[in-house]
Amino acid sequence: MSGSLIEIGLGATSLALILALCAMVCVCISLQRTAPAFLHTARHALILNFVLLTLGCFTIVWSFVVKDYSVLYVAQNSNSQLPLLYRLTALWGAHEGSLMLWLWFLAAFTAVAVLIHWKTHPLSMPYVMLTLAALQIGFMVFILFLSNPFVEIHPAMADGRDLNPLLQDPGLAFHPPTLYMGYVGFSIPFAFAIAALVRGQSGREWVVTTRRWTLFAWVTLTSGILLGGYWAYYELGWGGYWAWDPVENASLMPWLTGTAFLHSIMAQDQRNLFQTWNVFLIITTFALSLLGTFLVRSGVLTSVHSFAADPGRGAYILLFLIAVAVISYGLLIWRGHRLVGPAKISHMVSRESALLYNNMLFVAAAIIVLTGTLYPLAIEVLTGERVSVAAPYFNKVMAPLMLGIVLLMGLGPLIPWRKSSLKKLRDQFALPAGLAVLVAIVSTFLGANDLIAILAIGLVAFVFLATIMDIVRAVKAHMKSTDRSWSSSLVSLASNNQRRYGGFIVHMGVLVLIIGVVGSGFFREETTVTLKPEAQVQAGPYTLTFMSIGPSRGPNYSERLATVNWKHENGETGTLTPSKRTYPVTGTVTTEAAILSTFLGDLYVVLGNETTQGSVVTRVFWNPLVNWIWIGWMVVLLGVLFAMTKRAPKIIGSQATPKDATGSSEALAT
Template sequence: MYLIGNIALILGIVISLYSLAANIIGMKKNNRKWLESARGGILSLAFVTSISAFLLFYILGTSQFQFKYVAAYTNNQLPLVYKLAAFWAGNAGSLLLWAFLLSIYAAIIVLSKKKQNNMIPYVSNVLLLNILFFYIVMVFNANPFEMTDTIPADGKGLNPMLQNPGMVIHPVTLYMGYVGLAVPFAYAIAALLMKNMDSGWIKLTRRWTLTAWLFLTIGNIVGGWWAYLELGWGGYWAWDPVENASFLPWLTVSAFLHSVMIQERKNMLRTWNLSLIILSYILSLFGTFLVRSGILTSVHAFGDSNLGTYFLIFMAFMMIFAIYVVITRYQLIKKESKPIEAYFSKESSFLLNNFILVAAAFAVFFGTMYPLISETLTGTKVNVGAPYFNKVMAPIMLALLLLMAICPLISWQKAVFERFLKNTLAPIIVALLFAGALVAMGVKGIYAIIGLTVTVFMFNVHLAEFWRGVRARRKATKEGFLKAAFQLTRKNQRRYGGYIVHIGIAVIAVGVISSNAYSEEVMKTVNQGESFKVGNYELTFNELTETEERGNGIVAADIDVKYKGKSNGTIHPEKIFYGTWPEPSSEVAIKTNWKEDLYVVLSSWESKEKVTVVVKINPFVSWIWAGGILMMIGTAIALIGGKTSSFFRVNGRQAGVQS
């Protein structure tokens, strides 16, 4: 196993270098044989990397502790699913995962049948540079197949915080998002190198980019869900440096996905699009650098790592290379790009959307790096916490929600203001009535009310857009409501998939605003048989139990719950003591309904008859997860959608009925 694994890693370097050289020779000499040889090299690389990945899965699953990586992240008591998930628990395994995904993506590209053969050598070389980097780091610094000096009887085991279904999904989806951004970046660089400034590279990479954005979305949502269930602090997003690192490329890719529509339709914003995809790719490397450098403290970061220098050098190299290519082609980019014709148009609203999303990314980046900046300039590390991010990001996100509400109502090229007012009237009235109802019910917090009102306005605009399209289709085809809605979405999947994504964001916004503004928290020490109230809930502590499972000690509090005087079952918040880890892990007890979560953590105990618990009432948190699912559904619909053959127009906009 050791020999096969290490030979595969060395072959990864050799094949990557050969394929790079073959592509360069083939392009310079215009020699098809060399290009075909490079293509074969890339396919061989995917095969070799797959062998390495399968081998690592095998030694993890079979507990072969003679390998350092297996001994460090698994033990005999660990369930098989978490033994396999240890693949991405440490540096060496996660680097192999990067290389594996990159090599598979590169193989898919060279096997593509589309009319892009002239771009493939350039694209594959950019990807090969990335693959080569990861193989070099594995061979010389983080070898997943390194052997131990003596074989231990058992391994250290997986970090208890990672023994959760969310951590089986969260890292993989984030990696797929990060790696996926290398593909549109490679096409953008290829287009620049070939001095081809049309929109071809954007059309070729639309699904790649959307897929990467989808995986980043899933990664961030599932990561928040994991933090909410596992960390025991009652929240889902702490503005941790590594959380922020995954949020940054999500923001810039969101801007890119909106901006490319302008280039596809109007041949505008070329510089923006190139800059955004380069920035998104660099931020994906930056996120990986943060996790492995140790320069900032994070619960998510890998410990005892010296890989930060490698990533910093590679990130700097790729950034300088990309900037150089853009600068040398800038006059050509600028020459063939068209200006925006009117301030009040969809084009202008998308450009404003870009400014807001980039401003959000800058605010998050600055807050994340400020401790390092302050330490460099003053010698004192000043930590930036959630209050800074909440204060800065709240108005930015509010402006973004408002723009998302307005943009669907604005026409291309030059909008008619009277028509815009007519289409916004009903959603505005509904939103104002909603705000009035909140005030009448005694809801406090002016900023939260404003945020919820804007969210309702945005939600209603998108529902109204769906309704107008369905009504127009029914009028033309005489179809039933459900069939008309289905056919409308099917024939305009990009547009209405995007609307579903926006509706999902509105649902998430309700959860985020409500849970931040209206949550309640109580820490209570209670004796056996004693009850206490939090909001509409009454909790009664029955007993403390001690059990053992797979060698782990479990201490659980048995607590009866009543909601508005009626029995609502029993909950069991726990502390789990792992033999291989110094600190116990909290297992939170949660009761969820559509409007709030009862969130209970066992904090401590003096005896079996006396415990201290932390109880939180978190309003509308379940809406965050529901909104995330809607975003995934909308993105999936947009992914499989293509161009519609023909449209007819309703109120100056495409309604989506095929003729």
Template sequence: MYLFANATIYIGLALAVYGLLVTTYGIAVKRQKLINSGKGAVLGLFISASLAMLSLFYLLGTSQFQYQYVNDYTSSELPIIYKLTALWAGNAGSLLLWTFFLTLYIVMIVFSRKMKGNPMIPYIMSILLGNAVFFFLILGFVAKPFAILPDVPLEGKGLNPMLQNPGMIIHPLTLYLGYVGLAVPFAFAMAALILKNMDDFWIKMTRRWTIIAWLFLSLGNIFGGQWAYVELGWGGYWAWDPVENASFMPWLTATAFLHSVMIQERKNMLKVWNISLIIISYALTLFGTFLVRSGVLTSVHAFANSNLGLYFLIFMGVAVIGAMYVLMSRYNLIKRSAGEFNSFVSKESSFLINNLLLVGSAFAVFWGTIFPLVSEAVRGTKVTVGIPFFNAVQAPILLSMMFVMAVCPLLAWQRSSLKNLKKNFLIPAILAVAAMALMVVLGIQKAWAVIGYGVIILLLITHYLEFYRGVKARRKMTNENVPVALYRLMTKNRRRYGGYIVHLGIAFIALGIIGSQNYDHETMKTIPIGQSIEIDDYRINYDKLDQKSEGINDIVYADLTIFKNGKRLGSYEVEKVFYGNWDQPSSEVALISSAKEDLYIILSAWEDDGRATFIVKVIPMMTWMWFGSFLIVAGSIFAVWNGRFQGTTPRYTGASREVA
């Protein structure tokens, strides 16, 4: 098994190198047979990566502790599902997963029927194969997934208990699919530049790939936040941890890209900006991988310190410098074919403002993340940037983006007249201001919260009007009933209305963020058995403290009975788990969710006489955050489902005709 497993890596490396060389040479000498040979290498590459994955799954599932990776991340009593998902618990396994997804994307693009005969494919294939060569080199010579230990241990070290959670089964998969997926539009953009194709065909061809990558990045962040909320026992969902930031930054720039490409398609503008955005997004995925694996920053999510960070830093530098060189060499050609803005009060201007806010947000996160490194390099002292900095910077940016999202749908392309602005915005603005005044009357005093809720209401109203006016116009033409008219209106323009659903999802997430950050209540009390804790409308009775064992783990738990407004909600249990193969205990919280708020209870400490210390939190509006996350996913899927190229055809020029 050892020879077979390692052979899959080295054969994969050989195929990646061969595919890269033969494809590049085939482009240079204009030989289609050589390019077809490169396509065969791509298929072999995918098979090698798949066999490597299956081999590591087998070794993990059968507890082959003579393999270092299996020994480091599993143990015999670990449930089979977590034995298998330990594949992405460490450096070597997670990089193998990354490589597998990369080869999967390459195969899907190269052998897609829609890409058949596309002269861009050889260039795209070369760029993606260059990525594959790097990852196979890392797997073959640096982070070896099939390394053997000199002595066979009787038992493995086990998996970090924090990773033994359903959310952490899905979170890395979705995040890596998003990370790797951004290499696809990057490869298309570079191929278009090399071929001097300055039209928007490469954007149309990659639209679905980009949305899918963005969707998976969204899912990765959502599952990560949900995991942190229920598993880490602190009542939060986003700590601005460096590794969290690493996945958030490319999400922001990819979001900006998805918006600005619409301006290029409609108005032939922002071409340099769009290519720059996709280069930045791709570079940030590599930067995030560097952060996770370098050990330069402390993070609860990061892998153990290793020398992998240096390799990723070098690869990122080569990729970015190469991409910028190609962009600059085509700069004058791009500028000659670009359009111009006609008015600051227009839909395209609102898209640009939104782009600037998103990129500004990404830069603020980037600067806050690397500032400890900068401060250490300059002053010799590592200064940590905490949650208050990120919240203070990001809150006004989020509200500004929400406002732009609210007004954008009702703005006209090219130029909005005063009459148009008055017609579209007078009623929504009056309703939003009235709602803000009502909030103040009802006792909501915090200025940021009132402004935030007002902007959210404005967004909900303007988006409702978009659906309402569209349905009304369609019914006038077709006499369809409302549900049919709504369905056909949306399915005729999936991209537009899928985007609106995503906007609504972001509005509900903002609703949850504002409520949970501004109006949460917390108490920490030590009480004897039989006593209770009261907070807001809740009473928590402390009924019992006991201990039990599950396998090699010891669990201290408390039984609670919870009442709200005198009505019994049920019996719940909070736990502190001590692991036989892990130093740090973890908390299993009691969580009661409703549309209004969450009740969140943590067992913090206890005494021999039965007294226990509980941390109790009331966190408003959290359910709306998860509902908004669902809308983001639903809107993204709706936007790409059954999408088509709408009859567009490439307008190739120059070198695109040279490969026969």
């Protein structure tokens, strides 16, 4: 019965491939003969694709739910003992299914884009549809011919092999889908960038649409990365959340260029600058998202996250990546100049130039992450030597760049467009800078002894103060001119400048996050000790007493569970239970850290090996302020939501004219 169900899924996905091909052909015909009926057909095909691929995904999920081990993918990645939650989420637990999820998001975003932008972007729409249909085809050919999750085996397996125990965690439900949503979200701005290049125009409406989609993709990617960090933090048991693993780097690179874009698009919006550059950033962001997929799946780089390496698949993704890069960068080189307006940067000290430096730093950061990630490959190909480039390298080289970005975070938003002067800057920033130096000095007395940490603390204080003072100044001026109370002034200012104040909130969130990173990175305390029952160990403000260790059982694993009592210096007490689990189906052992999470820091206990005398090697961490990272993330979310509540302005006419364009770019439009 369900054997036929998975066939329906395969049929639906195959049909979706045919429909995507149809959509491409129809768009081409409609462009050739200016026949809008064909465009309508393509639109329906792309919307229907979403329905078909939803069905395709559903059949796989259902096969997991009903434990149908005649489906190879289900048999390889689940087991009859596997709890329902993991059977529901095992779809993206391995290579084939996670690509299916990728494709599903692509189809979903395509359908949404085609539905909501149909009226507002009639001239870009054919190219947007063409691009998205081509991307869908690229993925569907791969899924159907090289990594098919619908493959059946006869006879069915009696029971499945298990889902990778490291993935058997609620984190699996959130991290991969969010991350993929972020990656795939960049495909819509990418499609609009292609449309802009073909049409030789990127007007006001284009800015509004690409910015919204990019902001959406950016916030989901940010969330995906941070959820992954949080998951690694409590699941992998090494007390950290970011290891500069190639796959983590692959997600950071599009994040960096995407962030650069979100900033530089403001210059195009306000001042008609950087049009070609913005298109370059979108294309690069999407290309880096695809590169991430390539790196994870091809086996070119080894990483904790690597799926089983398959050169055949790798070759296909590489060809796909080359096709995307040749077409998009080719268009950029060929037609990029058509987008450029006559506007120029008029003054050295202005928001525009601050944005340029911001972009320089973000892109440099992306390039450094890229070279660091690919360096071992390059060295191996060129000299045959094998080297590792890991956390010590990245921490060292990325820290100064990040400090530069934080500094600009304080300066940039407060420098006006077009023109300011050094004297004004001095007036504006002297007080926050002075106080920040004071904070940095005070921090050295309180135990900060690393230059990077001291600078980071000072800069965070600077940005915080400068921003708050700017808001205070604005509120005061508003109070004076409208005679309202300070609170209603603030509300009215913020609700009239949602982007600006949303941006401020995001920046504040980032500051909180940086405090978390600095606190847990530079002030972490860790000890590895062999503990006998009744032995005590100290970590931060806590004293731990090792009580006992014994066997315990879970639904599909057995474990050694330790009991550790803690006592805070203020007298509070409690118990932590770290454990080591053995999953009998795969024979894998995982360590489950026990974490006492507080506002000021985390107490983190992991078990190592047991010795024969009943004592256990235990690693105890005191991670100060680590929760601020997740709090900062929530503030960032809040800021983005606030900025997004701003309704897109209705612009009369189908394609808007840029604010102060001279019409030269319009004339070139097809």
